[in-house]
Amino acid sequence: MKNEKMLHKISQGMYVLSTQKAACFVDAVSQVGGGDHPLVSVAVMKKNYTNEVMHNTTHFAISIFGKNNDGSIIQTFGFQSSRDVDKFKDVESIEINGIQIPADLVGYMYLEKIDTIENDTHTIFIGKVIEAEQFKEDEAMTYQYYQEHKEEVLKLKTESGKTAWVCQVCGYVYYGEELPDDYECPVCTVGKSYFVKQTK
Numbered sequence: 001m002k003n004e005k006m007l008h009k010i011s012q013g014m015y016v017l018s019t020q021k022a023a024c025f026v027d028a029v030s031q032v033g034g035g036d037h038p039l040v041s042v043a044v045m046k047k048n049y050t051n052e053v054m055h056n057t058t059h060f061a062i063s064i065f066g067k068n069n070d071g072s073i074i075q076t077f078g079f080q081s082s083r084d085v086d087k088f089k090d091v092e093s094i095e096i097n098g099i100q101i102p103a104d105l106v107g108y109m110y111l112e113k114i115d116t117i118e119n120d121t122h123t124i125f126i127g128k129v130i131e132a133e134q135f136k137e138d139e140a141m142t143y144q145y146y147q148e149h150k151e152e153v154l155k156l157k158t159e160s161g162k163t164a165w166v167c168q169v170c171g172y173v174y175y176g177e178e179l180p181d182d183y184e185c186p187v188c189t190v191g192k193s194y195f196v197k198q199t200k
């Protein structure tokens with residue numbers, strides 16, 4: 001697809017999705033129904049371990065990442081797999097029915113899963129909000145803000161004197177003069193067009 005970056009213009013936020021024994025960072029969260037218990041959808045990549053766990057769970061939580069939250073939360077929840085590490089090991093959390101929820105973000109919604117929609121790459125899970133709580137006053141970080149301030153948010157530092165290619169989606173750094181045409185980010189799988197060259 002040409003102009004894949006147009007998709008960055010869709011307003012999205014930054015969230016931690018957690019369920020029993022798995023959690024990951026997501027951006028595609030939408031409210032899709034109203035009333036006392038609104039419906040909220042979340043899209044999760046099929047290759048994520050959390051997707052597998054979400055299929056076998058009845059409840060999940062979505063926590064909102066704020067502008068003043070520490071970028072290490074993105075690295076902890078977004079750049080590694082719950083298959084390999086306990087993401088909550090060093091993260092302060094509360095627990096609801098066996099689901100850990102980060103305690104330092106803006107707040108959370110606790111949902112009952114009511115539907116799933118499958119497509120080639122993602123599953124859309126739809127949940128009914130059972131409860132929601134705000135922990136602090138902070139503006140939610142948008143995906144666009146993250147894209148525009150990634151170096152600052154992630155405190156990214158590239159080694160000086162080396163040519164670096166920085167993934168504009170996740171911040172992964174590849175060192176080398178040229179990026180192979182068929183290169184895929186090992187963390188978030190996007191292609192070469194998402195990498196920006198940096199020489200310092």
Ligand code: FE
Pocket residue numbers: 167168169170171172185186187188189190
């Ligand atoms: Fe990446």
